[in-house]
Amino acid sequence: xxxxxxxxxxxxxxxxxxxKRYGDLLANDGIDLSIEPGEIHALLGxxxxxxxxLVKILYGVIEPSAGEIRWEGRPVxxxxxxxxxxxxxxxxxxxxxxxxxxxxxxNIAVALSGDxxxxxxxxxxxxxxRTYGLALDADRAVWTLSAGERQRIxxxxxxxxxxxxxxxxxxxxxxxxxxxEHLFTTLDRLSAxxxxxxxxxxxxxxxxxxxxxxxxxxxxxxVATIDPRASSAREIAALMVGSxxxxxxxxxxxxxxxxxxxxxxxxxPPAGMHGQSLxxxxxxxxxxxxxxxxxxxxxxxxxxxxxxxGERLAGGPDAVVIAGRPVGTTGIDGRRRLGAAxxxxxxxxxxxxxxxxxxxxxxxxxxAAEVSRSGFILVNAARRLARTIVQxxxxxxxxxDPQARKxxxxxxxxxxxxxxxxxxxxLIVVDQPTWGVDAxxxxxxxxxxxxxxxxxxxxxxxxxxxxxxxxxxDRMAVIHQGTLSPLKPIGEWTKEAVGLEMLGVAQASGGVHxx
Amino acid sequence: MTxxxxxxxxxxxxxxxxxIAALGELxxxxxxxxxxxxxxxxxxxxxxxxxxxxxxxxxxxxxxxGILAGALMASLFALVVxxxxxxQVGSGLALTIFGLGLSGLxxxxxxxxxxxxxxxxxxxxxxDIPVIGRLFFEQDLFxxxxxxxxxxxxxxxxxxxxxxxxxxxxxxxxxANALGLPVWRVRFWAILFGGACAGLAGAYLALVYTRxxxxxxxxxxxxxxxxxxxxxxxxxxxxxxxxxxxxxxxxLQLHAQAAQFGVPPQVLSAVPYLATILALLLLSxxxxxxxxxxxxxxxxxxxxR
Ligand SMILES: Nc1ncnc2c1ncn2[C@@H]1O[C@H](COP(=O)(O)OP(=O)(O)OP(=O)(O)O)[C@@H](O)[C@H]1O
Ligand SMILES: [Mg+2]
Numbered sequence: 023x024x025x026x027x028x029x030x031x032x033x034x035x036x037x038x039x040x041x042k043r044y045g046d047l048l049a050n051d052g053i054d055l056s057i058e059p060g061e062i063h064a065l066l067g068x069x070x071x072x073x074x075x076l077v078k079i080l081y082g083v084i085e086p087s088a089g090e091i092r093w094e095g096r097p098v099x100x101x102x103x104x105x106x107x108x109x110x111x112x113x114x115x116x117x118x119x120x121x122x123x124x125x126x127x128x129n130i131a132v133a134l135s136g137d138x139x140x141x142x143x144x145x146x147x148x149x150x151x152r153t154y155g156l157a158l159d160a161d162r163a164v165w166t167l168s169a170g171e172r173q174r175i176x177x178x179x180x181x182x183x184x185x186x187x188x189x190x191x192x193x194x195x196x197x198x199x200x201x202x203e204h205l206f207t208t209l210d211r212l213s214a215x216x217x218x219x220x221x222x223x224x225x226x227x228x229x230x231x232x233x234x235x236x237x238x239x240x241x242x243x244x245v246a247t248i249d250p251r252a253s254s255a256r257e258i259a260a261l262m263v264g265s266x267x268x269x270x271x272x273x274x275x276x277x278x279x280x281x282x283x284x285x286x287x288x289x290x291p292p293a294g295m296h297g298q299s300l301x302x303x304x305x306x307x308x309x310x311x312x313x314x315x316x317x318x319x320x321x322x323x324x325x326x327x328x329x330x331x332g333e334r335l336a337g338g339p340d341a342v343v344i345a346g347r348p349v350g351t352t353g354i355d356g357r358r359r360l361g362a363a364x365x366x367x368x369x370x371x372x373x374x375x376x377x378x379x380x381x382x383x384x385x386x387x388x389x390a391a392e393v394s395r396s397g398f399i400l401v402n403a404a405r406r407l408a409r410t411i412v413q414x415x416x417x418x419x420x421x422x423d424p425q426a427r428k429x430x431x432x433x434x435x436x437x438x439x440x441x442x443x444x445x446x447x448x449l450i451v452v453d454q455p456t457w458g459v460d461a462x463x464x465x466x467x468x469x470x471x472x473x474x475x476x477x478x479x480x481x482x483x484x485x486x487x488x489x490x491x492x493x494x495x496d497r498m499a500v501i502h503q504g505t506l507s508p509l510k511p512i513g514e515w516t517k518e519a520v521g522l523e524m525l526g527v528a529q530a531s532g533g534v535h536x537x
Numbered sequence: 538m539t540x541x542x543x544x545x546x547x548x549x550x551x552x553x554x555x556x557i558a559a560l561g562e563l564x565x566x567x568x569x570x571x572x573x574x575x576x577x578x579x580x581x582x583x584x585x586x587x588x589x590x591x592x593x594x595x596x597x598x599x600x601x602x603g604i605l606a607g608a609l610m611a612s613l614f615a616l617v618v619x620x621x622x623x624x625q626v627g628s629g630l631a632l633t634i635f636g637l638g639l640s641g642l643x644x645x646x647x648x649x650x651x652x653x654x655x656x657x658x659x660x661x662x663x664x665d666i667p668v669i670g671r672l673f674f675e676q677d678l679f680x681x682x683x684x685x686x687x688x689x690x691x692x693x694x695x696x697x698x699x700x701x702x703x704x705x706x707x708x709x710x711x712x713a714n715a716l717g718l719p720v721w722r723v724r725f726w727a728i729l730f731g732g733a734c735a736g737l738a739g740a741y742l743a744l745v746y747t748r749x750x751x752x753x754x755x756x757x758x759x760x761x762x763x764x765x766x767x768x769x770x771x772x773x774x775x776x777x778x779x780x781x782x783x784x785x786x787x788x789l790q791l792h793a794q795a796a797q798f799g800v801p802p803q804v805l806s807a808v809p810y811l812a813t814i815l816a817l818l819l820l821s822x823x824x825x826x827x828x829x830x831x832x833x834x835x836x837x838x839x840x841x842r
Contacts, residue, residue, distance in 0.1 A: 083715050084841055103717030119712035121705045122832065131698075132705045133716045138698075 032095035034059045034218045035080070035187060040089030042075050044428070047420040049075040050086070051242040057187065062209060062219040064229045064250060067239035068262050068460040069432025070418040073222050074116050076239070077189045080220075081113045082106040107135060112185030114176040114193050116222075116431050116458060117370055122165040126158055130179045143182075150178050155204035166297055168367075170201070170319025170486065177205065187218045192431070192458045194223060199488065199521075200318075206232055224432075224460045226255035238262055259461040270469045270493060278308035278496070282449040282480035283362075284343040288336055288350075290329050298322040298504045300329060305499065305506060307449065307480035312472060313509065314495030315484040318524050322504040323484050324367065327453045330482070331364035332357045345448055358387060363447035365439055367454045367484075369431070373438040376427035380419070381408040383426050384441060407444075415440030416466060432459040436467065443470050450474065451482040456490060468494050488517060502526040544788060549680055550746055552784025554579075554738040556683045558762035559769075559776050560690055561734025566766055567694060568727035569707035569833035573629025574614055575735050576759025577636020581606040582739025584640035584647075587750040590743075591650050600740045607736020608729050610636055615728040619721050622837040633759070641752040652748045655679075679741050684777070686734075691773040703727060707831035710838045720838055735759065764810075768817035771831065779817050786812040 033056040042050040049072045057063045065073050079086045082100035091098055093109055100106050106113070120129050131143045144160045151158045156174045164172060173193060180188055188209075194202040209219055209232060223229055229236060229250050236250045238261050246261055253261075283306060290300040300322055307313040317323055328334040329342065336342055336350035343349065345360050354364070364387075366372045374383045381404040384393055393404040405423060412419055415436045420428050429437065435457065442450055455471065456464040472494050475481045485491050491498055492512065499509040500523035507523050558575055565572050585606035590599025610632060617628045655677045664675040694700040703723050706713040710720050742758070743750055761783065769775035786809035794802045 082717070103715060105717075107717065115715060119709075119715040121708040121712060123708050123829075124701075124705065128701055128705075132701050132713075132718070 031059070032092075033057055034061075034094060036092040036095075037076070037080065038090045038092065040076060040079060040091070041087050042072070042079060042084065043087045044420050048242050049420075050079070050089075053089070053239070053242075053244055055237050055244070057218050057220060059186075059218055060213050060216045061235065062213050062221055062233045064233040064236035065220060065222045065239065066226075066229065066236050066258065066262055069436070069463050070430040071239040071262070072242040073239060074191055074430065077113065077191055077220065077222065080106070081111055081189060104135075107183065107185075110186030111189065112180035112183050112187070113189040114173075114180055114191060116191035118172050118176055120164050120172055120175060123163060125161050125163055126167075126175055127160040129164055129175055130182060133179055134182065146182055147178060150181055154178075154181065154208045156201065166293070168320040168324050174201070181208070181212075185217060187220065188212065189220045189222075191222045192224065193221075194225060194228060202228065224458065224464070226250070226258050226461065229258070230255060240264060262460065263462045270465055270472060272472050272494065278310040278480075280309045281306050281343075282309050282345055283307040283330070283451075283482065285330070286341060286343075288329060288341045290325055290334060290336065293325065293328075293334065298325050300325050300504045303329075303506050305482075305509060307482050309448070309478050309480050310475055311496040312475045312481040312483060312494050314491035314498040314512070315482065315501055315506070316488060316491050316498060316520055316524060317484075317486070317501035319486060321501050321524075323453065323501060325504070326501065326506075327364070327366060327451065327484060330451045331362075331366070361448035363387065363442035363445055363450040365442050365450070365452040365455065367457065369434050369438050369457075370427065374426040374434060377425050379408075379423045379425055380412065380429075380437060381405040381423050383437075384408050384411070387441060388445065411437060411440040411444055414444065415470070416463070432463050435459050436463055439467055439470070443474055446474075446477075447479055449480045449482070451484070453484045455483055455485065456487065464490075488520060492517070500524055544792065548781070548785045548788045549676060551788050552781045553680050553683050554741045554746065555758060555762050555765060555783060556687065556777060556780035557679075557741065558735045558738035558759060559765040559780060560683075560686055560773065561731035561738075562762055563766045563769070563771060563773060563776060564690060564694075564703070564734075565724075565727045565731035566834055567707045567771055567831055568703045568724045569710055569831055569836070569838075570618065570724050570728055570731075571625045571629065571835040572611070572614055572632070572728060572731055573626060573763065574610065574632025574636060574759075575731075575762050576755055576757065577633035577640075578607045578610040578732050578735035579636075579739040579742070579755045579759045579762075580640035580753075581610050581636045581643075582736030583743040583754060584644035584739075584750060586736075586740035587650075587652070587743040588643055588647055590652055591647055596652070596655055596744055599744050600737065603736045603740025603743070604733045605736065607732040607734070607739065609732070611728050611732020611735075612725075614732070615725050618837065619724055619728075622839050624837065625835050637753065637755075644750045644752060647750050648752075650749065652744055654748065655745050677745055679737075679745060687773050687777050694773065699723075704831070707833055710833045710836070711840075714838075714840050720840075724838075735762075738762070765813070767830075768814055770817070770820075775817060775820055778820070779813055782816050783809050783813045 036056040038054055040050050040053040041048060053076055067073050078084045080091065082102045082105055091100060127140055127144050127147060130147060131138060131140060147158060147160050156178055158174055158178060177193055194205060213219060221233060233250055236248050237244055238246045240262065250258060285303055285305040288300055288303040292299045298321060303326065329336060332352060332354035339348035339350040341350035344357055344362050347360055349357050370376050384404050384407045385399065388407065393400050393407055408423060417433045417437045426434060439452065439455060455467050459467060468490065471481050471483065483494060495512050497509050497511050498515055500507040500520055502524060503526060558579055562572060562575055582603035586599040586603030589602035590596055614628055614632050617623045618625050657675050657677050659675050694704060702718055706718055706720050706723050714720050739755065742754060747754060765776060765779045765783065769779045790805040790808045794805050
């Protein structure tokens, strides 16, 4: 079925028979796609379907093995991002293309063509972030920012170039609902102004809200082009995966007992000049339950994760107690040896070493266990372990034991979570478990976390996705500006109450004059 | 001239080649390329500049030949590490060995020759001020040029667009490539600049500092320049401080050795290194977060295509 598109001239861009081969794998297989002026077009597909590959080809980052691109009816060859930008393309990458040591303003300036100086960039940046409600501090270094804030930079950087076709590769995966809503308003406005948008997302409700046409990929091929408003999210998901996506089971009764994690009056100064400090954090997680931490990006989640994992040490040993042992001043490896596991937010670079093979990446958290002995790596054991993780968590890999960077975003996420779960930890702390993960894989990850809890582990999930937290958590708290709300059973929370806590207006006046 | 003045003057002459060579390396490293060939490029600069200066009896031509020799050596390095994405550490070491050997060959006919001192600039009035007059206002042109170069490099890196591009590329070449920044081109020019500076530093050694040629006369200064870049945390301003502390400590320990304080000379020879590390360490401690190397330093750039 083809949706109505109100335009007569040639499409703005037309892809014809685009293929991309990586060794034996056809990441894109004869893809046809056309985008009309002013259209918001969705590109859907499960993890590894080839979405990022396709848009990177369109943006000139990688070269197609075959196929043709037409821009306004003319065949063009887009050899580099500069050429793409000159044509009028803008792109927000799935894995950020930012420079950690540079400031926000510098990160934006470096990608601008034409004349500029830092003062004007700063001015324009302020203007754009006000108009579109994407708050950014021009002078902060990127390494001090959370993933959500980094994503804002990418988006603002694109908007500043007044693109004619804006490509967004999962722009909302780490935005808060409010930020996402702002973005949608922006996109609607841009589309009304005639800018076309190619929108990749795993959040099907968003797609139904925004787009009138969606192209669905499976294993590198186009399987359908549909009007997403005419189908339910469930039906779309079924098209993507090729089968139905169920809901997760949380039914098994649970009787949490034994505190696996206890945090008492944890205070932590900010890491850098602009970091968030943690104030008087109290938190417990018992064996058998899932504890959720909600909050808007940049409110101390990164710091809390670092304090729990031991990447940053607390003032005294008693501030963090894992499995009954005070570990406030014990490093990350010591905590792992007590049976704890940690999955940080940033999968490429933090949770996994990009240029190391998956088997080598198992060593990151399994060093103490079966894959090394007296300082030597047991290569075969590591390979076996990687294979087990890949099989049990349905990680789609391009080859037997690929480098981590070769996995698609969602598949890498499945791998790093699987790597920790497979250790059967007594306590697992996960930051943004389903960031950029497709519906099927998200369900698999959430189910695995819930199952792990039901088998007697304590699970702490830090997430910005409220639906996710309401689905998996038994108890939940909200973090706002470095302080944590009381931890309450999930039944006592409503989404409104959580929303107010996230904005920090809950106790203040009870007023609903929120943004 | 008092002994004190003389010492101060030697400090300046000892520090200048280090500063020039290190500045070039700093720019290359900020673009993400580690060139361990500084010592070899410097030796080539010294040999070629001396040969040209003697042959044509012209300091100017000598300096030009030195710069050219350094840049040629660097373009060889660029070909290997950019064109073939070869390992930078290995290629740099090879470049040093190659440069030391070749410079010996080129310089061999000129062993024993001498050059006259280079003219010093003399600003009447100002250079007559006691002590600081001669120190600040009666140096050779290279000294002023090296200071100016430091300032220019600092401004280039922090205040210009092309400097921002260079830093971005050094920080993360994958992101830079995704944004369409010309990684190879920028690195090529940065490497070339590094080579030209090393060549100039070599020319200064041969034409101003010693005024003769002998094989191996660079005596490890290239390595010191490399170390200075690291200790200065890749900042031109700190590099200036570091180079002068090192130069001062070197000269002073020589005088101390001559004065025979009863401290073993080996200990005294170690003083410049310790002093420089200590000084730059204190600087970086005051700065708070320890500053790391550019993110892509030394990593071969192989884009996915
Ligand atoms: N550089 C590479 N070398 C080899 N294989 C690659 C490379 N980059 C991607 N692939 C493979 O190509 C396939 C498509 O990857 P792509 O990143 O396009 O998926 P995606 O649809 O964007 O998935 P996700 O939703 O998880 O981001 C995957 O199987 C991936 O493993
Ligand atoms: Mg992708």
